[in-house]
Amino acid sequence: MSTTQLSSTLETGAAPKARSRRPRWSLIALLGPVTAFLGVFFFMPLAIMAVFSLLEPGLYGGVVWNFYADNFGRILGWANGPIEEFDPVYLSILMRSLRIALITAALCLLVCYPVAFWVSRLPPRRRNFCLFLITLPFFASLIVRLYAWVLILRPSGALNGLLAWLGISDAPVGLIYTEAAVLIGLVYIMAPFMFLPLYASIEKLDRGLIEASYDLGAGRITTFRRVTLPLTLPGIIGGSILVFIPTLGNFIVPSLLGGAQVLMIGNLIEQQFLQARNWPFGAALAMLVMSVVLGLLTLYVRATLRRQATDVPGKEAQA
Amino acid sequence: MKATTPEAPVVEIRRAIKQFRTPEGQRVPALAGIDLSVGAKEFVTLLGPSGCGKTTLLRTISGFEALDEGSIQIQGQEMNRVPPHARPVNTVFQNYALFPHLSVGENVGYGLSVRGVPKRERLQRVGEALEMVGMNGLQQRSPSQLSGGQQQRVALARAIINRPALLLLDEPLSALDRHLRQTMQRELKSLQNELGIAFVFVTHDQEEALTMSDRIVVLNGGHIQQQGKPTEIYDRPVNAFVAEFIGESNRFRGTLEPGDGGLGRLCLAGDEPLVLRRPAQSVAGELQVMLRPEQFCVHPPSGDRYASLKGRLTAKAFVGRDLEVILETRGGQPIKAALRGHDGQTLAGRELGDEVALWYAIDAPHVIAA
Known part of the structure; x- marks a missing residue:
């Protein structure tokens, strides 16, 4: 957001060039390495796992590049094929972990x-x-x-x-x-x-x-x-x-x-x-854990935001 | 000005002793045997320099400090084993201590809500309390949205809403600027009249103490130095500490010799003797005599008996109503005087280094213990 603001002042030419260019370059210099690092070592593996969780497991490990919904189906209930079967034990392990x-x-x-x-x-x-x-x-x-x-x-x-x-x-x-x-x-x-x-x-x-x-x-x-x-x-x-x-x-x-x-x-x-x-099934389980955590965090952030939101207009209305 | 009320005292403190331990294990006396009683509608100020024990004394009344020895009675009841929340007193804290997570209305209503007062009555009394301090209508604000003076008022409203028998104020005005402080002094005084309860006010500001109090208690080193009406304390300090701490004073040290016509002569080292009316009680040996700066004049009125001190003019400063001058006598004693009107104009025309005579009524010098 701050970079777009900075570049817009550059375009309008409101600020002297030397002054506005320096923070922009230093911003890129400061944020660049960490962005690249997180992109390569955090986001990429996560993306690979997300993709793997939807692929077919290979017979001797590895993946077969076919879309395959039964990884999640084994956990959540729609897998009833000859190879993969829904088993409530996974959900009960998840519930035990949450507890x-x-x-x-x-x-x-x-x-x-x-x-x-x-x-x-x-x-x-x-x-x-x-x-x-x-x-x-x-x-x-x-x-x-x-x-x-x-x-x-x-x-x-x-x-x-x-x-x-x-x-x-x-x-x-x-x-x-x-x-x-x-x-x-x-x-x-x-x-x-x-x-x-x-x-x-x-x-x-x-x-x-x-x-x-x-x-x-x-x-x-x-x-x-x-x-x-x-x-x-x-x-x-x-x-x-x-x-x-x-x-x-x-x-x-x-x-x-x-x-x-x-x-x-x-x-x-x-x-x-x-x-x-079975990497795809492991990835599916990991994605499930991550979505549970994200869901709980979202609920928490929503709750705090709502509290602030209900506080502020009330105050102004009464003041 | 009434100093004491005939009614039963609301607080009675006897032989209060309290010591603190320093981290090095030394014992520091904070209260060294204090006797104090506060009348039911009295405005008592505890005055003294920092570390004199005034805040400790206040905190033993509110219950946050326990006495090592002695007793505290509030409304005739022994308080030594009563926790702070069960005492019929409330405190206005130095930094206001408003709850940051509660609104102004909730802050003021806190004392009522923990006592289980129903909401309807609570809201009404919160409104009344805020009205008394001129803050009604700001119930929904957060304390952080208020100025220092407003926070002060909210803290006051919060403290009086429980209708305490006694309100304790711990340097509540020290964070405010001079103008606001003077306004608040007047408002506190009229609030006290309106409520009809006793106030115990802690301050290190002698001016504040003089303006507001029915009675001033001067503390130093855990002892009460002197207590009395503001005029008493100002005009007749019992010792050098009080004379020095309250107002400005010139003190002369010497031995008293009898003179004629009921007069005495205080012989000063290297100076002419200072003439004064001989004190009623016989005093012997070395003693100190105090003269306030405003007790000097340049043109003594005729008819009254005046004496003079002479010295070289070493400094003069116009501070508004008064001309403040400093003289140095031959013996090297500085004399500070505040002159106004014609007197001030006369000395304003003199050069630094000039020999000047300052007159005082011979009744004015006040003898204090050496």
Whole structure:
């Protein structure tokens, strides 16, 4: 948009040439590389996947260049041919993934919200140390960290040892390869993504507003519900999106901690690409996940836009 | 001007002590044994430099700070264990603290809505409160669309809507420009009359304190230095801190010698003695005497008893109504004087460096503790 504005001023000759040409060139110079990079390495693969999802799978992998609707048909219900058949299991895996992603985001929020409050009240030096601690896990490999959880959760692992030592349970509790184990792993790796946006919005919160609320007669719960929560909502929404989307497509955690028991849509896609060598079906699943995410995001953006839209004219009409 | 009301005090503070800990672990006294009571319809100003404990005192009344020792009673009820939201006081905060996510109307109605007042009554009372501060009709605006003065008014309306027994104001005018501040001072005063409730007003601006208050409480270092009507504080400060903090003052330090006819002579180092009426209470040794700049004149009226101080004119500045001059006595003591009318015209015609005599009534010098 800004480039078209700039070029239009060039054409009308309203601005001196040297002045208006410089920003235009620097704009191209600044935006060009990143546009080219994203175009080649992000948009192109995505386009290939979109095309593949509508092509016929080859017998020994690869694709046959025929239009083929049954990739989506297997998932959504119109495939009933001799080769491909509709199976509701794919939809149920998608639903399970959505549920797990939702629970993960909710658990991350529950864990991080109080911690973010606590950290924001620390004196600056200790606060920065805490922020460092929260980003510390990023320094170690994800796989190593998840294997540590395998060691903790397996029947002969640290957790069962602790429980036996405390005398709480004699028989090992089967935690690993359950949905609970997957949730623990996901919350563990996703918590920093929730924490940082939450912390950013909580740290900005003016303590004076909370005092004003108490002063006007609101107790702790009312103050939280009517002042703290609405004012930190941007952080809650931002963190939830940052946790929900990567969790939905995650396949490492369920494959290490969930085994064959807890299959998520990410595992399914991985299997289609790497084991079944059915790229078109994997691409169709991936497109489905992407459209679900886009759909949810669109709903969210619409909702916020509508809120702003209903706010503004009301204000002007009354003022 | 009435200083105290015969009715029962709305706030009664006894031996309030509060200490803060610095990060290094030192204890800093914020309140070092404060006794204070506020009458039911009184306008009390807590005045002092930053760090004197005035804001801490206000926050112990509102409940945001707990006392280490001592007691606070509001309307006869012990408040030490009562949380802020259950106290019958409301606060106008220094930075207004308006809720940015709520409209003006919702901000003002917040106190009513958390108390469960029905919507119809709420809207009506919001309108009334905004009417009192001259802001009715702006209910739908967002606080960010308002000017500083308007935000101030909204904060006021929000604080009075719960009909508190006492309104606390924490330097509410400090962010406004001079002209607006003076307007708001008058409006606050008339609002207080209209509401008939007590105001406790915190400020570091002595002019503001003098204009608005029924009673001024001067604080420094966690202690009450002096409290009284504005004229009392201004004319008869009890110590050098109050004399210095309120208004401008010339202070002379010396020893008092008895003179004839009920007069005394304050012997100053390197200067002629300063003549004054001997104070009623006997004072011995070194003491300080204060003269306000406006207590000097150049042409003393006949009939009254006047004495003079002489010095070289070192500076003069015309500041509107007054001519402000600074004299330096032989002993090196500067004397600041504010002269108006004929006096001012006379000195305006003199050159810097000229020897000048300034006259004062011998009743004017006020003796304060050394």
